[in-house]
Amino acid sequence: MRTGSAGLLMVGLGLSAGVTVMGAFALVMALMSFVAFGLGLILVPLGLLGLRAWADLHRVIAGRILGTPVPTRLRPLSGGIGNWWRQLLTDPTTWRELLWIPVQAVVGTVLGMGMMFAAGVIFAALWSMATWWTDEAASVQFFGIVMDDPARAYGIGIPVVVLGVAALVLVLPALATSWATMTRTILHRGRMEQLEDRVGQLAETRSGAVHAHGAELRRIERDLHDGTQAQLVSIALRLGLAKEMVRDDPEQAAQMLADAQRGTEYAMEELRGIVRTIYPPILSDRGLNGALRSLVADAAVPTRLDLPDPEELGTLPAAIEGAAYFVVAEALTNVAKHSGASVASVSVSRMGDRLTVVVVDDGRGGVVESAGTGVTGIRRRVAALDGSATVDSPAGGPTVLTVELPCAP
Missing domain, CATH: 1.20.5 (Single alpha-helices involved in coiled-coils or other helix-helix interfaces)
Structure with missing residues (x-):
């Protein structure tokens, strides 16, 4: 991890510790209100959900530092408030996150304050070297030493800056990795829990x-x-x-x-x-590449197609070929009907046992899945094959549909 990124992370951890402490305080207050007024019946589950989202953010950061994702909970909560209580209190992840609160508060505070102290020492040394000749130099002290002449200003300031920067370059990445390892150790879901999910x-x-x-x-x-x-x-x-x-x-x-x-x-x-x-006969006659070329040629919106070589694409199961074909067909139909786009693109790639299909349009964006945009149907079709579909559609566009399908023979 780069030193600059690690330094920003250390400062962020100090802020994170403060937010974590405030969140824990709010959770305790919600629990007290449950005892006093019954409001915590709703507030406590909401607080635990907020804690989960906050912990998930730190899982993502830790995963990026370590280069391996830290798994989060796959299934959302379902049912009413009573079911929320049962699911949260019986989930080991909840107790793991509650344990993480005090650890993050202490470690984050120490690392954040340590980073700001080190940066302050380096800044003070630089400031003393830049102002030793001014009238204010007599008031500038560096660990009790008045920095009012060049011998002291540069004799002390240069070694402090060099050693301080060197220490940060060497120590900060190691501290960031240590924090990420600690976070993963506490928040990591066990193999059995992942299998249950x-x-x-x-x-x-x-x-x-x-x-x-x-x-x-x-x-x-x-x-x-x-x-x-x-x-x-x-x-x-x-x-x-x-x-x-x-x-x-x-x-x-x-x-x-x-x-x-x-x-x-x-x-x-x-x-x-x-x-x-x-099952479109064109898939049997011309394969997935040929079938997609035919789809794009007949699309109502001008569409650019990016396909891998047949050797790179390899042999795909018929169900996967059919799903990829219908995903593109449905997506291009949605682009023509709902997006107001002037141009679209379709790209297909294969990495190992995963086939990825990406459809992009430059339309108005703001896709709402419940508004009959066809995204729900695509999700169901893909999920039936143990695949995944994500939609990124900010207001104003562009809209990006990414579908991943398993294609192991």
Whole structure:
């Protein structure tokens, strides 16, 4: 870690210690109000959630210093206040974070004050070297020594600055690493806890996948019933009438046969459309790269496509190819319908066993998932395959959709 960043971290830790102490005080007051007035029934869980968010921030900082992420809790709280109490009090993470409060308060205060003291000593030495010749020099003392002549100002000031800067360069990164290690040790979730969270997350995604699968089956059934089946019934009626009229009115019978033929072609086109929504034939014919090129070529908004070489992309499971295709299709449809964008881009990359799809547009941004923007459907589709989808859409744009899919064979 760079010395400058480590120095800022030390100062930040001093401020963090103050905020941590104030947060702990607020939590204690909330607990007291629970005893006195019952308000803590709501305030204590909210305080613990605030503590979790504050601890998560420090987990992120510690993870970046150490180069390995410190895992946070994956599952959000659910249910009412009563369930919040049960989930928080039975979660070992809560007690780990409560233990972290006094440690962070003490260590953060010591490190922050130590950094500011060291910076103050260096600044005082520099100030004495710059002002020894002024009338104020007699009032400037450095550890009891009056710095009113150049021999003392430079003789003491230069070694202090050199040694102080050298000490900071050597010590600050080590202190930052030590703090990060301490934070990870206290706040790190155990392997069993991570596995429990993972099982819970997989159970939720499985439920979402079952729901999405059921909805997809109902859609296919509805499309077949309302579209293709109606066409086939109409064709059967025309053929039956033509059969009865072929002797008495051959011309009318021929017209009905022609209508039935056109109806058959229309029904075949509808069937092809339904099949495309299940697994697009173009994926089998041209692969993911070719299918995405076709999608982008037909997009309503001009779109730039960045694809890896087929060798780099490698062989993907059919389910992953289909999900990536439909994610891009849905995203480009959303861009055209909701964003007001003038240009978009799609990029696909593969790193090991993870396929990443990124869709960016320069539209108005401010995507609200609950407003029918299609993001919820993308999340469900991706989660069903144990993938993840994130949306970064500040007001004014740009909007960035990032989807990661596991692609291990």
